[in-house]
Amino acid sequence: MITATVPVTAFQQNCTILMCEATHRAAIVDPGGDIERIIAKLDAMGAKPEKILLTHAHLDHVGGTAELAKRYQLPIEGPHKGDNFWIQALPQQAQMFGLPPVEMFTPDRWLTGGEQVTVGDVTLDVIHTPGHTPGHVVFVQPEQKLALVGDVIFNGSIGRTDFPQGNHADLISSIRDKLFPLGDEIEFVPGHGPRSTFGHERKTNPFVADKRG
Numbered sequence: 142m143i144t145a146t147v148p149v150t151a152f153q154q155n156c157t158i159l160m161c162e163a164t165h166r167a168a169i170v171d172p173g174g175d176i177e178r179i180i181a182k183l184d185a186m187g188a189k190p191e192k193i194l195l196t197h198a199h200l201d202h203v204g205g206t207a208e209l210a211k212r213y214q215l216p217i218e219g220p221h222k223g224d225n226f227w228i229q230a231l232p233q234q235a236q237m238f239g240l241p242p243v244e245m246f247t248p249d250r251w252l253t254g255g256e257q258v259t260v261g262d263v264t265l266d267v268i269h270t271p272g273h274t275p276g277h278v279v280f281v282q283p284e285q286k287l288a289l290v291g292d293v294i295f296n297g298s299i300g301r302t303d304f305p306q307g308n309h310a311d312l313i314s315s316i317r318d319k320l321f322p323l324g325d326e327i328e329f330v331p332g333h334g335p336r337s338t339f340g341h342e343r344k345t346n347p348f349v350a351d352k353r354g
Contacts, residue, residue: 142263142285146330147182149175152201157289157330158182159194159282161261166191168260169215170280170289171332172205174240179209194258195219196291197277198227199304200234200243202332207244216249218258221269224276226306252278265289268319272312273300281323288329288339294320296337299348316349 143160150173158179160167167188172179183190190213195203197220210217227234228245235243252258254269258280265280273292277300280289292300294316302309320327325340343351 142260142282142287143186144287144330145182145186147175147179149173149178150201150204153333154201155330155332155334156205158186158188159260159263159265159289160186160188161263164261165189166261168192168194168258169209170194171196171202171291172209173201174204176205176208176212179205180212190215191260192258193217194280194289195248196279196289196332197274198224198231199274199292200231200238200240202291203228203231203246204235204240204243207246210246217246218250219248219252219267220274220278221253221271221276222251223271223306224274227274227276254278270312270315270319272302272308272310272315274304275306275308277315279320281327283323286324286327288320288323288327290320290329290331292332294329294342294346294349295331295333296335296342297346299346300332313349321349 145158147156149156154173157170231243268279270279270293327339
């Protein structure tokens with residue numbers, strides 16, 4: 142699997158393209174906006190868009206979803222249905238940030254965690270990771286030791302929980318009880334900023350590092 146990250150919008154959100162090397166079929170993860178930039182990267186990779194995968198439904202992660210889905214006739218998979226209220230509020234979110242109108246959409250497949258999604262011949266595990274939003278999910282490719290974690294954890298930080306239905310205790314549990322047990326060697330692509338590994342964050346992240354004593 143080949144990955145490429147395209148920072149989009151004023152929020153510099155990491156939209157990630159996952160392409161199966163065997164089939165060149167690709168999933169676009171969290172297309173927050175700047176659709177033409179995403180399309181240019183798909184073309185440069187020789188990728189054939191197959192679906193859209195969403196970690197959660199904040200505007201900067203899903204703002205380009207409806208437009209991209211229509212352009213390529215793509216199914217939308219994710220997030221968990223707990224984030225439906227955020228999708229319904231997309232027009233208000235855009236207005237609040239002074240951005241162009243954003244269209245609502247309905248995912249073709251809500252994810253619950255414990256199932257899998259595919260990209261060409263590649264399979265990814267789905268983990269429900271509430272906290273930043275109630276319906277947040279993470280996509281993990283075990284053989285490649287790669288995770289797409291949205292806004293759950295960052296290089297040196299963790300996701301905000303002061304938005305509606307955010308929950309700090311749930312977020313910490315999602316990280317420590319669901320993500321860290323996957324292994325220190327797992328590299329992750331966060332929703333913003335540079336990549337890291339779970340092992341590095343367990344040692345150095347001031348919010349979730351292992352207790353010393």
